[in-house]
């Protein structure tokens with residue numbers, strides 16, 4: 001089994017630092033728990049039986065490997081490099097989030113935890129959490145911003161159907177950051193029995209490392225598949241960035257391959273120039289400390305965290321996983337942005353050209369893939385991580401396009 | 409002054425054989441003038457030390473009461489420089505009551521450790537509690553505060569075992585803050601009998617006074633704590649008085665005008681006096 005870091009790049013260090021980012025900034029009440037979690041994770045990581053169970057579930061329950069698919073009409077439309085989709089939207093529950101939930105639920109069981117909590121933005125992580133909790137018969141409380149509960153109604157229904165309790169959070173703007181705060185408050189209060197299943201490669205050590213390691217299945221499969229289909233590595237990989245889990249899952253196995261460009265796409269919302277109107281933490285933020293780690297954050301001129309904005313609930317977060325902060329700072333990866341409008345256009349284009357309705361999150365990456373493909377040119381290969389399907393977004397999009405309501 | 413102001417206060421209390429009553433309020437809740445009135449009045453109301461919260465947008469260890477206080481403060485436009493200015497004004501009227509700043513890491517990071525520590529020393533703030541900065545991440549801040557002789561006060565919790573305790577007390581100065589419940593501020597109620605031994609253990613390990621907080625809402629509990637610890641911290645119960653004063657004034661005034669700061673601060677000081685009396689007569 002080759003589930004450990006495959007290459008010479010070896011981050012984070014023992015303190016959870018990716019260069020100057022990451023770390024462990026939590027209230028003292030949580031410290032013993034987080035240290036215990038890290039010990040349990042380090043032991044699981046070194047245990048082949050843990051990975052055997054993980055891979056078996058990915059194959060039979062999730063439906064992996066997900067296909068690597070040549071998007072022919074999109075490629076022709078843009079007239080540049082070949083564009084391949086890594087079809088994470090075909091996973092059970094419709095996004096990459098389940099890869100992480102399978103890993104974490106196995107860890108929670110290994111630790112003997114009897115109650116699970118999770119935060120969710122778009123609801124995809126909430127649904128994936130509800131799915132594994134139903135399967136393993138564990139009670140789940142999902143914290144979800146009240147705004148997101150509204151704009152992702154179909155996912156709220158799916159979570160409840162699978163037996164999860166969904167708690168709307170009204171603090172702040174009622175989006176992902178507020179849901180994370182509330183999940184942390186729950187954890188501080190219920191330290192004896194509760195496992196916190198974080199949905200992205202962010203937060204305190206060891207989550208950024210652990211979630212990444214559960215998501216690198218994406219990049220590892222991509223590597224094998226592209227070698228099989230094209231006989232060589234791609235010229236670039238591209239993915240959207242919320243907290244950064246689907247992106248790091250795709251990027252990480254390619255970090256050592258200098259010929260492979262790594263491109264992340266942040267949400268520019270109403271535009272990078274609009275104050276508090278976007279969710280581009282790298283392109284529009286500065287380093288600080290939030291939710292247990294040091295990373296780039298959207299903040300005002302006094303160190304208060306801004307809410308930010310994106311049409312896509314899954315990207316509407318003022319921070320970013322610390323490993324992306326590190327890759328940004330070192331220049332190994334490039335981070336660009338796409339606005340709400342550009343994502344909406346890509347959403348429709350992909351539906352019409354490819355017969356695939358992408359998640360609004362993934363649509364941000366699609367919005368920039370044309371330029372990238374042209375930049376690389378005809379003989380090139382670009383792989384785009386199609387992180388999720390867009391069924392959950394049809395009401396939002398229909399409303400934005402003035403096509404009236406859809407009861408999802 | 410600074411750390412020595414804290415040490416002097418606890419030494420004096422010890423010679424009087426009584427515990428400290430420590431009052432927490434949020435700077436700028438609901439506005440800076442009200443906070444100043446409260447700070448000014450607290451020593452006379454019986455507060456032996458003061459904790460002044462500085463607002464943060466994402467206070468992840470606070471219950472609803474202090475979350476809302478931070479929201480009110482930020483909505484009123486409170487800036488970190490205003491918090492330092494409050495302390496400076498307080499020092500013009502009180503030179504002996506130790507004042508501790510309490511809050512979260514990001515505003516400190518934003519200003520920079522050295523600038524933050526220097527500002528504290530300049531205005532006369534004596535100690536600092538950072539909720540989301542465990543010892544593992546605190547060396548840089550601790551160095552900056554040490555250089556200005558400002559105390560970094562650590563939190564010890566019911567989840568801290570003997571091994572952990574050793575790490576926690578290492579660079580603590582002034583006193584140790586024992587968090588009496590697992591949870592956020594102002595929600596669970598303290599069980600004093602259950603923590604008595606822990607408090608003694610912490611005092612032994614740190615060789616410093618131990619103040620207990622997070623679950624004390626009533627005079628009765630405050631008195632119980634005063635019998636087993638060197639200080640009792642009350643926050644949410646005082647902050648609630650501000651909220652009450654606000655909702656009363658909203659009910660009375662159709663224009664939803666804020667109450668004049670006299671009314672809200674008087675309520676907080678009244679409550680503080682009751683709690684202080686309970687702590688003073690406990691032993």
Ligand SMILES: Cc1ncc(COP(=O)(O)O)c(C=O)c1O
Nearest residue numbers: 124242243244245246314361388
């Ligand atoms: C389909 C999809 N893609 C991407 C994201 C963004 O998260 P991350 O950056 O962790 O992949 C989400 C989050 O909800 C999502 O649902």
